[in-house]
Amino acid sequence: MDNTRTPSRRRFALLACFATLACAVALLAGCNSSTPSAGSAGSADTGSAAEDTSASATGTLIVGFDQSYPPYGFVGDDGEFTGFDLDLAAAVADKLGWDVQYEAIDWDAKDTLLNSGAINCIWNGFTMEGREDDYTFSEPYMLNEQVVVVRADSGITSLEDLAGKTVITQVDSAALDVLEGDQADLAATFASLEQIGEYNTAFMQLESGAVDAVACDLSIAAYQLAANPDAYLQLDEALSSEHYAVGFKQGDTETADAVTEALRELNADGTVQELCDKYAEYGLTYDNWVLE
Template sequence: MKKAIILVVMLMLAGMMLAGCGSTETKAPVKKIVIGLDDSFPPMGFRDDKNNIVGFDIDMAKEVSKRLKMDVEFKAIDWSTKESELNGKRIDALWNGMNITEERKKNVLFSDPYMESKQLIFVLTGSPIKSSADLAGKVVGVQQSSIGDEVVTKDDQLKASLKDFKKYPDCISAFMDLKSGRLDAVVTDEILGRYYMSKEMGQYVVLEKPMGEVGNYGVGFRKEDKELRDKVQTVLNEMKKDGTSAQISQKWFGADIVK
């Protein structure tokens, strides 16, 4: 009888130990990628009428993070401080129609190019401006620290000929001033400009000759985050191959314009 009681007690203790082991078991933490973006850059990344961040790059990043089994957070930042945000580790990537340039490559590790980027001049319908030469004596606006800003700033002759050169925190503000007559022209990315034109039918005209060199968009990572960059690139390649990126492009642009 005594042995039987001891056996029961031992079995109970063993069960409690097993239960205890189970209760202290912890799951591996879910990994998350924080994407920095200018949330006023349609159709790549912007806020809809319900204040949700949406866009082509948003859909692409969501699909990539899903396939990598990572959570994703979209963080609106001041685009002029994008490299500081990235290298200060407040974000993990810049994914928002970011042009790949030699200057940016010094501080940022880029994905392969995924879309072509042109800087074009946008004016009001009926404007006498027909080329970049006609900008002399005019007021021109750009987004601060954008490629449009760089293109105008680096063209000493063009910049010197302008009546005024205004820089805005986002392109939408520049287009609002163009519409109100405070600007004569806006220099910005073709994709954003054409999207804005489509929402304001008949109010704007685009000059088709690009300003500066034709560039490309890429996803930006910290220089030391090659492993993350390579994982994202592998998934982007898979999405290109299986047609997912084409479907997302059709949704936002009505055509497959992904490289």
């Protein structure tokens, strides 16, 4: 049999190819039409909906905290997590019928962990001033200040005496925010402003003479002075005054409101006073409680 195609046969084959191609183009256009097929929109919405990891939705309060932040969150002598804020979180969870889970975190990673759902609140002596646009907060519950601690024998007695000195603070801390913001002129007089991962090491460096001063929360200063009353001196003038609150992911107002109301009830029934007394030896006082 002769398989050689004649010119007419070739033309016919070519026309058939063009027809097939045109049908394919039309089919693709139909698939990519802006009018969605039935059920396609629902599928897209389901896939894109973000999972609600809030305590109100899950029934579990996952507390992100710095385990080196006494008296609010730290490792006790028995090797277990303890602290005023951790006990307070447990009391709130119990009152609201939630479970509570503690997650010791790298403080610098707190935002990533909160936004990913690995934790659903930051509760650890967390200053709200200057962070209002980044989190949804409970109402403030504790008064705080940013202060400076020096060695008792340093001869430093005022903020002005810090000129030419090395000052250290925790990375991403409220003290750092103040020294880079409202107190930037003061910080400009320092020989250097150092940052470190946690305050326990900062005070070890102060004790050794590696740095001249530590800028920190009032609660941290009170804890260190209670533990070493003859070693340190807190300067009288504070860098700033502020408040502690519980930080939640932006928009999680349901959980924030529930926690605030539970804190009010715990204050009314005397639980807050009991916890303040429990940690009084660490320098914590009920006098600084502000939520009525």
